[in-house]
Structure formats: C-alpha cells, structure tokens
Amino acid sequence: MSLLFAILFYAATLLFVVGLFQRIRTYANTPAPLKIPTTPAPITTGGVVLRMTREVVFFESLFKANLWTWAMSIMFHGSLLLVALRHLRYFTDPVWGWVAMIQPFGTYAGFTMLAGLGGLWARRLFVERIRYISTLSDHLMLVLLMGIAASGLMMKFITHTDVVAVKGFFLGWLHLSIQPLPAEAILAFHLLSVVALLAIFPFSKLLHAPGIFFSPTRNQTDNPREKRHLSAWAAKMESEN
Amino acid sequence: MADVAAPAYRIIPIIPALKPGAMEGKGPFVANEKINEALGFPGKMAENWQETHDAVIAKMGELLGKYRSLKVYMDACVHCGACSDKCHYFIGTQDPKNMPVARQDLMRSVYRRYFTLPGKLFPALVGARDLTREVLDEWYNYFNQCSECRRCSVFCPYGIDTAEVTMAAREILDSVGYGQKYSNEIIGKVHKIGNNLGLPAPALIDTLEGLEEDVKDATGIDVRFPIDVKGAEVLLITPSADFFAEPHIDSLIGYAKVFHATGTSWTLSSMSSEAGNFGMFIGNYDQLRTIAMRIRQAALELGVKRIVVGECGHAWRVAYSFWNTLTGVGDGADANDRFAQMLQKQLDHRYKQPAHICEFTWDMIQDERLSFDKSKNDKHIITFHDSCNVARGSRMGDFAGGQFEIPRNIIKAVANNYVEMRDGTTREQTFCCGGGGGLLTDDLMDLRVKGALPRMEVLQQVVDGHGVNFMATICAICKAQFTKVMPIYGFDRRMVGGVHQLVSNAIILGDK
Numbered sequence: 001m002s003l004l005f006a007i008l009f010y011a012a013t014l015l016f017v018v019g020l021f022q023r024i025r026t027y028a029n030t031p032a033p034l035k036i037p038t039t040p041a042p043i044t045t046g047g048v049v050l051r052m053t054r055e056v057v058f059f060e061s062l063f064k065a066n067l068w069t070w071a072m073s074i075m076f077h078g079s080l081l082l083v084a085l086r087h088l089r090y091f092t093d094p095v096w097g098w099v100a101m102i103q104p105f106g107t108y109a110g111f112t113m114l115a116g117l118g119g120l121w122a123r124r125l126f127v128e129r130i131r132y133i134s135t136l137s138d139h140l141m142l143v144l145l146m147g148i149a150a151s152g153l154m155m156k157f158i159t160h161t162d163v164v165a166v167k168g169f170f171l172g173w174l175h176l177s178i179q180p181l182p183a184e185a186i187l188a189f190h191l192l193s194v195v196a197l198l199a200i201f202p203f204s205k206l207l208h209a210p211g212i213f214f215s216p217t218r219n220q221t222d223n224p225r226e227k228r229h230l231s232a233w234a235a236k237m238e239s240e241n
Numbered sequence: 242m243a244d245v246a247a248p249a250y251r252i253i254p255i256i257p258a259l260k261p262g263a264m265e266g267k268g269p270f271v272a273n274e275k276i277n278e279a280l281g282f283p284g285k286m287a288e289n290w291q292e293t294h295d296a297v298i299a300k301m302g303e304l305l306g307k308y309r310s311l312k313v314y315m316d317a318c319v320h321c322g323a324c325s326d327k328c329h330y331f332i333g334t335q336d337p338k339n340m341p342v343a344r345q346d347l348m349r350s351v352y353r354r355y356f357t358l359p360g361k362l363f364p365a366l367v368g369a370r371d372l373t374r375e376v377l378d379e380w381y382n383y384f385n386q387c388s389e390c391r392r393c394s395v396f397c398p399y400g401i402d403t404a405e406v407t408m409a410a411r412e413i414l415d416s417v418g419y420g421q422k423y424s425n426e427i428i429g430k431v432h433k434i435g436n437n438l439g440l441p442a443p444a445l446i447d448t449l450e451g452l453e454e455d456v457k458d459a460t461g462i463d464v465r466f467p468i469d470v471k472g473a474e475v476l477l478i479t480p481s482a483d484f485f486a487e488p489h490i491d492s493l494i495g496y497a498k499v500f501h502a503t504g505t506s507w508t509l510s511s512m513s514s515e516a517g518n519f520g521m522f523i524g525n526y527d528q529l530r531t532i533a534m535r536i537r538q539a540a541l542e543l544g545v546k547r548i549v550v551g552e553c554g555h556a557w558r559v560a561y562s563f564w565n566t567l568t569g570v571g572d573g574a575d576a577n578d579r580f581a582q583m584l585q586k587q588l589d590h591r592y593k594q595p596a597h598i599c600e601f602t603w604d605m606i607q608d609e610r611l612s613f614d615k616s617k618n619d620k621h622i623i624t625f626h627d628s629c630n631v632a633r634g635s636r637m638g639d640f641a642g643g644q645f646e647i648p649r650n651i652i653k654a655v656a657n658n659y660v661e662m663r664d665g666t667t668r669e670q671t672f673c674c675g676g677g678g679g680l681l682t683d684d685l686m687d688l689r690v691k692g693a694l695p696r697m698e699v700l701q702q703v704v705d706g707h708g709v710n711f712m713a714t715i716c717a718i719c720k721a722q723f724t725k726v727m728p729i730y731g732f733d734r735r736m737v738g739g740v741h742q743l744v745s746n747a748i749i750l751g752d753k
Binding site: 039055065132135137140200207208216218228230234 | 258259261305306307308309310312313316320321323324325326337340342343346357358359366368395396398400401405526527530561562563565566569571573574578580581593594595632633634635636640641642644645669670
C-alpha cells in the first residue's frame, strides 16, 4: 500500500504541476487584442496590482455581488489555506517555527472549512437559480473537498492516526525512499481524495485560481488613450494596408 | 407593439423566480443573403449540417487562440452564481438562460465537449454538449438577448465578461451565415453611406442648414453647424440619430452652442458622420476596425487637431478604449509605429485624444469660458442614467470614475434640481436601458420592454419620492430605447433627454 500511494502521489503531483504549467502557458501566450478592463479601473500598474490583490485576498467583486456567497467562500478558502499550511509539518523536519505556531489555528480551520463548504453546497442544493446552473461535477467537487476535510478531522479527533508514521512516509517520499504508511481505511480515503483533487485541478473549474490573474477585465491598466495597445495578429492588418 | 405589456414592478430587490423557457424562440430576424454578403459573411447557412458544425468548431478554436478573454473565461467560471441575479434581461424575463452564467454556459458546454479532456471523456458529468442544430439555434436566440452591457462582469469574482462571450458567439454565427438582420443591415449602411441611419451627404447638409435657421429663430444668434471644413480644430463624431431624431437633436444643438460660445472652430464630416460602431456588437474585429478607420481617414483629410465624440454609449467605449488600437487616434504609439504616428503627430496632445463632448464642455466650464442661466432648467427635476458602455467600458477625465462625475458635474452646473437614483443601480452598477448591443429593433420589442424593468422601477422611486421629471443620459441608444419603452410603463416619453440638451437650455450665447 505504501508503494501504491507513493506512486499515486508522484503521478498526481506531476499531473498537477505539468498540467497547470501548460495551462498557464496557454493563457499567457493567448493575445489580448483589445483593452477591456471593467471600469472604474486603475490607471496605473500599481493600481492594477492593488486591485488584483483585493480580488485575490478579499474577493472584492464577490463581496459586492452576494454577501452570503462571499462569507462562505472566504471561510472555505481562508480555512483551506490555513489547513494546507498546517500540513507542511508532514513535509519538513525540523518543523519550521511558524508552522508549529499555526497548528491549533489550522486544526480548527478544518471545522470552518467544512462549514463553508457545507454552506456553499446547501446553496447549490436549495437555491433555485444556483441549482439550475450547477452541473454534476460542481456537486462532486464540493463533496470531494468536504470528504477531505471530514476525514482529516476524524483522524485528528476520533481515530487518531499515527502521525509520526505518516510524516515518515512523506519525508521519505520527498527523498524517493518509500517508508511504511499506517494501514488505515480513513487515512487511505483522505489521501486518495487529495490525489484525486491534485489530478483534476488542471482540467476543471479549479482553473479559476490561475485564471483570475489572466482576466483582462481585471488585470489591464485603464490607459488606452495614453498608450497604444496592439496585439501581433492585429498589427499585421496594418502592414496589409 | 400592441401585444407587448410591461411586467409588474418588483418589490426591490427581490430576485425573480425562474420561468424556464420564458424567452425560448426563434430570436430576432435573421439577416438575408444580400445583407450578409455585403459584409463578406456567407449569405446563409450551409444546407449540410455537418459542414456548419465543423465550421462552428473551427471558428471557435480560432477565437480561443485569438482572445485571451474568451480562453480564460471558458475555463474559469465556477458556477458560483454571483452574476445570476444581475442581468436586467434575467430580471425582466425570468428566463434562467438569461442569467449570465447560464448564457455563457450555452457556449461553455460546447467548449467543454470539443476542447477539454473531461468533456470529451465524461460529457454528462461536466455538462458538456454536442453541437447540434438545436444548440446553435439556442445560441442565436439567447446571445441576441444580451446587450453586452457588462454589468455581470462587475460582480464576477474573476471578472468574467459575458459581453466577450456574446461577441464571440455572434462572430461565430456570422461566420456560418447565421447573422442578425438589424446589426448587419446597419453595418452595411455605414459602409455604403457613411452612417448607421443611411443619411446621404446632401440630406445631412440640408438638415444642418435647417438647424442653423431653427437656432437663429430661437435665439437670434448665428450658431453654425459646419461640415467638411478643412483645417477646423475639432472634428465632431456623433451618433447619426443626433441629426434628426428627438430628443437626440437637442443635444447636437447643445454641442454647437458650446463650440460657438467658446469660439472653437469645429466640423462634422460627411464621409464619416457616425460615431456608432456596430462592429463591436457582432464581435467582429475586422468590421470594428473598418468602421473606425473612417474616422482616421476623415481626421487626416480634414487636418483636425482634436477629435471629440458626441453622446453615444458604445461609440464612446469604442472611441476611448479601441480607437487607439484600431486606428491610432490617441497617444503613446512607438516611434517606429508609422501607421499610428502619421495621425498622432497631427493631433494636439495638450488634450485627450479622443475626447468626449462632456470632457470638452466640463473643461470649458472649469476655465470659465461658458456661462449659464440655470433657472432655464428650473422646470426640470433631473436624474442621471449612467449608460452601460460608458459606465463599465470607458472613462473620462484624468481619474478613475471620471465618467460618472463629469456628466453629473455638468448637469449641476447648468441646472438647479438634481436627484440621484438608488445606490446599486447607478455608476458601475447601472442597469442597461434594455436596448443596447444591437437589440434596438422592433422584432425584439418584448425583450426590450422586459429588459427595461429594473431601470423603470428605480426611476419610479425618484419620480414618486422627488418629483423627477427628466432623466438625462449620454447615449443615443438609451434615448431611442427609453422614448419607445417608457410610455409602456406609463411615463411621458419626453422625460428622456441628453446632458447637452440641458446645456443647450441654459447656455448664455451673446458676444462672450
């Protein structure tokens, strides 16, 4: 089982990194022929950085759109970040000071993560128009994330997995040396779900994470009168004149 | 017209219940062969469906490679629903396919099927669909129920802009001979005659002479409406509705009075007598560019120093955001960019190029080169409707949000009674009039009336609460749409007018 999981994690990580890199390269290489920022837009590059930061950190536009969705998404994403950072302790030896410090916060973030996801899913199930726009994969992705959070919390508070062994496995995994992984159903479920999440990331709506940085309505400077903006394919039309 | 009724006002801001299929149908009139071929599109759809199917997928692939917006927006949507209650057409029609996310998914479902791995492997899981004739008909119907107003893009956490998706859909439809009659016919007219309304030069000159007489009768002053004057300082490009439609023409008179009172030499161009650019509505870069090139040509031939754009919403978006890219009207071209430099060397860069007429007038007011008798507007209690393409697609002045402040500042400088409509329905969150984006056609009257609902509800509030009797706006489509739709909601059509109509009322001409 240890070998199987090690291979799965190598494969999923490869898929995640290569897939994501390839996708980002496509976005970066696709021209943006016209200036289309949604105004009122920043008129300087510094302003754009600030706008993008507000979007990525505080979900500014979503805040304007719907307070409930905003609250649940912030709760989910913020918790996910804390939880993920907390898990760094399984990959570092000795554990970095700040990672040790956030352990309790990361633990309780598991609950808020589950609550946020639950709220988002309830919205999908019970709000008519959100149900209308949901696909099967939208539901499944929430279920997958909730499964990850729930199984993680169970190992922490109910079944108590041998975390020392888990850490041994992942430290070994980092150095291409396969160490034994505790044979527990719940741990296997947790890890398999994470493998699935890594694998689908570059092929799914999870691409919203890199996508936002390439969204012309948000990342463009509003200066079309001051600076000529011309893409390569559009410039060719001028030489034909 | 008789069978079109206004929907009942909601208790704001209640989100309507879904009525699936409410706006299912054939969509607007389809453009005929002659209209399509004049623009270089196939005259009609191929008899053989497979041929159309393959052409649609190929065109979609091409656009995905040419537009980063489309590419990113097809991938990034998480179906969060932030946009789902933001579209005026959804609010007015209750058809769930008019929710921006659902409208986009009409295309996204096809994108997933042909361009993504999960869509190829597990279509049902991710909501991917084969492209069928029915799907294409659905595109035609619902992508012609979007005014490209971009209100949804304000609220989307990733800035996904339905206008970009609508434009791509319409470009694909046009590329297989399935274009919309109204937009394509108008584009044909601008190519052939020089403006969207098909006013030939002699008729235009005649109209302007008539206007000079009218203004002389009304004021006793010789205000000129010059056309094709070489060496004039300012070239005015305005929507052709300004030349004859009510209330548009009152704003044209306003511009002329501002130029007169400030002693600015100006001219119109008979060859390029149109600011509107329906090339944007059909998402076609070539058409957009060809139409814009007329302005470059006129500016070069007349040798003007400044280019000023009249009251037109999408025209100002095209002028402000795209003219520099398309034609070089603007500043900041590379030294080796000969195409743009040719024009940019001629223009006077102490001023913004191009400028909006409101920027021009506001600058003159600040320089104290205009004076007003504000009491002339005392019969009006005024509110301002932000036009969608100005509010969310362009700017005025030197600061972010100038497009909101400058028109309001002008109104307050020329009139005493000004009231703001409810927050959340103005500025970048403004509602579209319901007639933009190439939908200002009688065959879409039902949609237009329903799309105006949110604006009408909020207008009713300031009418009831503050006695508002004039809604100023700076868009020819808003003016045309509101004058037609507002009577159906029980308002007087004369409630709508331009900002420069108010300027015209109050301006003091004389010898200054």
